[in-house]
Every structure is written in C-alpha cells, then in structure tokens.
Amino acid sequence: MASSQPTAAPGPTAAYNPTPAPGPGVxxxxxxSALLGTDRRSPPGGERGSDVAYALLDAAAAQTVRRRAGLRxxxxxxxxxxxxxxxxxxxxxxxxxxxxxxxxxxxxxxxGGRRGSAPDLMELLPQWLATANARGFAAPPQAxxALLDAAxxxxxxxxxxxxxxxxxALWLARLNPDWxxxxxxxxxxxxxxxxxxxSGAAPRVRRLWDEGLFAERVALLSSLRAHDPAGARxxxxxxxxxxxxxxxxxxxxxxxxxxxxxxEPFLEQALTDRSRNVRATAAELLTALPHSALAARMxxxxxxxxxxxRTLTPPAIVVEPPYExxxxxxxxxxxxxxxxxxxxxxxxxxxxAEGAPLATWSVRLAGRTxxxxxxxxxxxxWQSELHxxxxxxxxxxxxxxxxxxxxxxxxxxxxxxPGAVSLAERAKLLxxxxxxxxxxxxxxxxxxxxxxxxxxxxxxxxxxxxxPLGRAVVDALDIARDAGSYxxxxxxxxxxxxxxxxxxxxxRLDCLLAxxxxxxxxxxxxxxxxxxxxxxxVTTLRLRAAMTEELRAG
Numbered sequence: 001m002a003s004s005q006p007t008a009a010p011g012p013t014a015a016y017n018p019t020p021a022p023g024p025g026v027x028x029x030x031x032x033s034a035l036l037g038t039d040r041r042s043p044p045g046g047e048r049g050s051d052v053a054y055a056l057l058d059a060a061a062a063q064t065v066r067r068r069a070g071l072r073x074x075x076x077x078x079x080x081x082x083x084x085x086x087x088x089x090x091x092x093x094x095x096x097x098x099x100x101x102x103x104x105x106x107x108x109x110x111x112g113g114r115r116g117s118a119p120d121l122m123e124l125l126p127q128w129l130a131t132a133n134a135r136g137f138a139a140p141p142q143a144x145x146a147l148l149d150a151a152x153x154x155x156x157x158x159x160x161x162x163x164x165x166x167x168x169a170l171w172l173a174r175l176n177p178d179w180x181x182x183x184x185x186x187x188x189x190x191x192x193x194x195x196x197x198x199s200g201a202a203p204r205v206r207r208l209w210d211e212g213l214f215a216e217r218v219a220l221l222s223s224l225r226a227h228d229p230a231g232a233r234x235x236x237x238x239x240x241x242x243x244x245x246x247x248x249x250x251x252x253x254x255x256x257x258x259x260x261x262x263x264e265p266f267l268e269q270a271l272t273d274r275s276r277n278v279r280a281t282a283a284e285l286l287t288a289l290p291h292s293a294l295a296a297r298m299x300x301x302x303x304x305x306x307x308x309x310r311t312l313t314p315p316a317i318v319v320e321p322p323y324e325x326x327x328x329x330x331x332x333x334x335x336x337x338x339x340x341x342x343x344x345x346x347x348x349x350x351x352x353a354e355g356a357p358l359a360t361w362s363v364r365l366a367g368r369t370x371x372x373x374x375x376x377x378x379x380x381x382w383q384s385e386l387h388x389x390x391x392x393x394x395x396x397x398x399x400x401x402x403x404x405x406x407x408x409x410x411x412x413x414x415x416x417x418p419g420a421v422s423l424a425e426r427a428k429l430l431x432x433x434x435x436x437x438x439x440x441x442x443x444x445x446x447x448x449x450x451x452x453x454x455x456x457x458x459x460x461x462x463x464x465x466x467x468p469l470g471r472a473v474v475d476a477l478d479i480a481r482d483a484g485s486y487x488x489x490x491x492x493x494x495x496x497x498x499x500x501x502x503x504x505x506x507x508r509l510d511c512l513l514a515x516x517x518x519x520x521x522x523x524x525x526x527x528x529x530x531x532x533x534x535x536x537x538v539t540t541l542r543l544r545a546a547m548t549e550e551l552r553a554g
Contacts, residue, residue: 083141089138091137095553098547141168210239226257233255237266245278248270256288259285286333297328298355302349303364305352318380395428407441454476455496464502
C-alpha cells in the first residue's frame with residue numbers, strides 16, 4: 001500500500017541539492033542571486049528553470065539554519081556604570097508635560113499646503129530651552145532620548161539642549177552612536193574647562209587637546225577662549241607649527257571670541273603663515289584691533305589715497321587708488337588678484353580703506369565727525385566703493401558712531417542709506433548698536449518703508465521685541481492685510497513675529513482675528529487667510545506666555 005505524501009511547495013525543487021556543506025562564500029552568493037534575480041545569476045548548485053526561485057529560497061533557509069547552529073555564544077557584555085545624578089531641581093509637572101508636547105511635534109502643513117492656525121511647536125523649543133536653562137532645571141530622564149534626537153536633527157539646538165540635558169545625556173551618548181555628537185560638543189557645552197593663570201594646561205585639557213578629534217579640539221578651544229583667552233592662545237601656540245593648514249584656519253578663527261591686544265604678537269606671526277587663508281584671517285583679526293601695528297600700516301596706506309579738495313563747493317573727497325600691490329601689502333592681508341569683473345586698483349583701495357582704523361578719516365579730513373564725513377560728496381564715482389569699505393570697517397571695529405552715520409535716518413527716502421548702503425550692510429551695522437537703539441531704528445524703517453524689505457533687519461533685533469518695534473510690525477501687517485494681498489508674501493515676518501513679539505501684545509491682536517470685508521480688487525479669499533494667520537500668531541503668543549508661567553512655577 002502506497003504511503004501518503006505531504007503536500008509539496010509549488011514547483012519541484014529537485015534542481016537544487018542543498019545537502020553538501022557550503023563554503024564560506026555561499027551566503028554571499030545566495031544574496032547576490034536574490035538581488036540580481038535568478039534569471040541573471042543562478043544560485044550555487046542550481047540550474048536555470050522555472051523552479052530555480054524556489055530552490056534559492058530552500059537554499060537560503062538551509063544556510064540560515066547552519067549559520068545559527070554554528071554561532072557560539074559571546075561573552076556577556078560588561079554592564080554599564082549607572083547614570084550620574086543630576087543635582088539640579090526637577091521640572092515642574094506642567095513644564096515637563098509641555099516639553100513632551102514640544103518634542104513630539106512634527107513639522108507639517110494643513111490641507112492645501114497652508115500652515116493652518118496651529119502653532120509651530122518645534123520653533124518654540126529654542127525659547128523653552130533658554131528659559132529652562134536660565135531657571136536651572138534638570139531634564140526629565142524619560143525625555144532625554146527625544147531631546148537628543150531633536151538636537152541631532154538641528155545643530156542650532158545643540159548648545160541649549162545639551163546644557164539642559166546635563167550629565168545623563170553624555171552617559172546615554174556613549175551607548176548610542178547616533179548621539180555621539182553630544183560627546184564631541186561636551187567641552188563647549190559644559191563651559192568648565194580653564195587653564196590656571198600662569199601655569200601649563202590642566203592634564204584633562206592637555207590630553208583632550210593632544211588626543212581629541214578635530215571637532216572636540218575646536219569645541220575645547222572655543223570654550224577655553226570664552227573663559228581664559230590667554231590660556232587658549234597659549235594652548236594653540238604650543239602645537240601651532242605642527243597643525244594642518246585647514247586646522248590652523250579653524251583654530252585661528254576661534255580667537256574672534258575675546259579678541260584683545262595681547263593677541264597681536266601671535267597674529268603678527270601668523271601673517272607669515274604658509275597658507276594664504278590663514279594669513280588673510282590673521283590680517284582681518286588684526287584690523288579689528290584699531291591700535292595694532294597692522295591697522296596703523298593700513299591706515300597710513302589708505303590715507304595717501306584720500307584727500308579733501310577744498311577748491312570745490314562744497315569740498316569733496318578725492319580718491320587716488322594705489323597703482324600696485326607690493327609685497328608688504330600682501331603680507332598685511334591685501335589680496336592682489338581681484339575677482340572677475342573688478343578693477344585691480346579699486347579692489348586694492350577697498351581693502352586698504354576697510355583695514356584702516358576709522359579714526360584715520362577724522363584726522364585726514366580736517367577733524368570732521370563721522371556724520372560730516374559721510375555727508376561729503378566723493379568725486380569720480382568712488383562713493384560706493386569708499387562707503388562700502390567704511391561699512392565693513394565699522395562692523396569689524398564695532399564702532400557705533402560710524403555705524404549711525406552710515407545708517408542715516410530710518411525715514412530716509414534712499415533705498416540704501418546715505419552712502420548707498422545695502423540692506424545686508426545695514427543689518428550688520430545695526431548689530432553694532434545697543435538693543436534699544438536697534439529696535440527704535442528698525443521700527444522707524446518699517447513705519448516708513450513697510451515690511452517688504454524688513455526681514456533682514458528684524459533678524460538682528462533682540463527678543464522679545466521692544467514695544468515700539470512690535471507695534472510697528474503689527475501695524476504694517478494690518479496695512480498689508482487691508483491692501484488685499486495674500487499673507488504668504490509676509491510668511492517670514494509672520495514667523496518672526498510668532499517667536500519675537502512680546503506675549504503681552506496678544507490682547508492687542510484680538511481685533512485682527514475677524515475676517516474683514518474684501519474690496520473688489522482684493523485677492524479672492526485673502527481676508528480668511530489673514531484671519532487664520534493672525535489666529536496662529538495670537539495662539540502662539542499665548543502659548544509662549546503659558547510656557548513661561550509653567551517654568552516660573554518652579
């Protein structure tokens with residue numbers, strides 16, 4: 001009597017015999033056959049045909065059993081040390097729940113590509129972290145993974161996030177390669193490394209400087225520079241001769257923090273560096289020290305190129321640019337070869353005027369003030385070149401008097417200021433002024449020119465915005481709504497307003513939440529979109545106020 005047979009898988013498998021012990025490369029060959037397809041690569045021991053795919057799966061199953069059966073148990077890993085304690089006080093319960101909500105938010109838009117009226121919570125996380133750090137709270141342990149993931153995706157969050165996460169974040173980072181950035185940034189985030197005055201580097205700092213990764217060394221030098229400029233300079237000088245050119249450039253750039261006259265000898269030595277970029281950076285830093293020897297040399301050169309023609313009415317500035325770029329100029333950071341489309345002499349002159357101490361011009365131009373000098377006409381079309389160089393010099397030397405003169409009045413009709421200054425240059429000049437003066441100037445600019453060109457200027461204003469500036473922004477948004485255009489043209493300013501307006505201003509915006517009557521020439525549906533945008537603004541401001549109260553409760 002014939003015995004019953006089990007039901008076979010679809011298609012016979014006689015074309016493949018998996019019995020022989022496979023060689024060391026059989027698994028890789030099976031994977032290759034699966035990736036390329038059995039039509040292009042037959043599995044080992046198989047034959048082409050309609051059944052070869054089933055044979056491949058049988059062979060993979062048999063090989064998997066062999067691989068697992070032959071695996072020897074590994075020695076148990078060493079149990080990690082317990083996470084360190086965080087001595088800071090815990091977050092208030094409401095603030096901890098808020099943090100979970102902020103970290104759980106995912107960027108997205110409402111239907112139709114619009115943002116809708118819901119606040120963008122991830123954009124509020126930097127402010128929340130700043131307030132929590134200022135209050136000295138510790139991060140909830142259960143929130144650390146999400147906090148590290150957020151910092152991994154946004155480098156701008158890392159300093160505040162790592163400070164808030166505390167020592168337990170570093171403990172976690174040693175267990176997860178995705179969070180290793182926290183270890184590299186720990187020196188900068190902790191801010192507790194310093195060199196004792198008059199002594200060599202502390203052993204821990206010295207070891208990290210000698211053995212650390214490049215990013216760790218940059219973070220160490222930057223942190224040390226903020227606390228002990230002389231110690232950081234000494235540490236850098238100890239290995240300067242053996243560093244790569246690209247590393248020397250990054251290390252030298254860290255000297256911008258706390259730049260002081262004592263840095264001059266080191267920077268003068270860097271003027272003879274083999275790397276052109278290193279030499280240029282050293283020269284730039286030296287010109288930011290108005291009393292340095294290099295600044296004096298640049299001032300003497302620039303003064304010979306500028307004179308005052310008193311025969312004209314009114315007197316005018318006359319520019320005679322240099323005829324050559326000699327070796328001494330190149331050593332002091334003047335780049336000899338101009339960019340495409342730029343004349344050599346104007347290129348050299350711009351660099352000289354930029355590097356000269358601004359006090360040079362009052363002496364050279366009969367004791368005039370910065371306002372009087374900027375108001376002087378400049379002959380033969382040199383005004384744009386000269387004023388642009390003065391702008392760069394005012395920013396580099398942090399000279400508020402010259403910045404005010406070049407900015408001019410915010411209500412001036414010229415699009416670029418009294419000296420044909422661009423908006424980008426104006427934003428940099430504003431950075432040299434105090435927060436109150438900066439906000440007042442930008443408010444006057446918005447009241448006169450509207451919001452279309454104000455985004456760059458608003459970005460340099462302190463947060464929260466001062467009352468006059470906040471009022472000017474809201475009034476300008478109201479005017480734009482009444483004009484009947486869509487709010488998307490002002491999405492950048494609206495986003496800044498959500499993060500930068502004082503939350504106390506939320507009540508003033510309630511009157512803007514209603515959908516206004518649309519005029520005949522208004523864009524269809526614009527009123528509804530504006531009401532939605534203002535609703536999101538008000539909701540965000542009230543949410544920011546609630547966040548502050550929750551953190552204050554502790």
